[in-house]
Amino acid sequence: MTPLVQINHINKIYGKRKAVIQAIKDISLPIYEGETLGLVGESGSGKSTLGKLLIGLEPPTSGDISYRNNLLWKKKRFMRPSPGEIQTVFQDPQSSLDPRMRVKQIILEPLNALPDQERKVKGSLERLHTLVKRVGLKIEHLERYPHEFSGGQRQRIAIARALVTEPSFIVLDEPTSALDVSVQAQVLNLLKELKQENQLTYLFISHNMSVIRYMCDRMAVMYKGEIVEIGETKSILNNPKHDYTKMLLSSMLKVN
């Protein structure tokens, strides 16, 4: 399998002098085209930071990341592959959707990064309507504002916004953690179907082992900024090797 993303010896340090936090310590891993790679670990282990390095929100302190064999970061500058090729869906649709914008503007907004001609094609009304219906919303929803929707519907809006540019790679950072359990399952199924239909690759960040089990082909376990275990989800869940993974599994199984 070809790696879509290759992470090589990445370190990420926040802060200066005495207030230094090393959020990521020498992480190297591939993310293969077409897979869903799960990233688990307790709060503060560095999961979101790794996601941010991949979508261009934070530069690594050292190391490199390549996307389709091209460097994503050069001297702290993000080398966006082609515009819209990498997208993201965050945990909290309440704060990630601009309350002053109508749903239509929100979904079309990522197209602003695209060249004129491509923007016209991808932003056509016909395409927008197909996309909105595909994520389980209605055409009349396009004229409304985020506060008029439930959490699950808001996450569907965020998913439509991520898909509008026709990306190849999506970083999903706890995309269903803020939702009720029944709604979680619907959104997870939608994400699974969309991945198949659009040949997507996902990095799926989650606290929840059942969600990881359901969604991910492989999983990586993060502990204090390091990857302590990585492999096929099934084999890690059935036979965890690292003590931290064992501990995480037993504590999570108690919660789930």
Ligand SMILES: Nc1ncnc2c1ncn2[C@@H]1O[C@H](COP(=O)(O)OP(=O)(O)OP(=O)(O)O)[C@@H](O)[C@H]1O
């Ligand atoms: N912008 C920042 N400035 C300073 N420290 C930060 C910043 N962002 C994250 N950190 C610190 O880096 C470490 C890793 O944080 P990160 O958010 O990546 O962890 P996480 O595993 O995603 O946690 P959670 O599951 O709670 O979101 C934590 O100690 C956090 O406090």
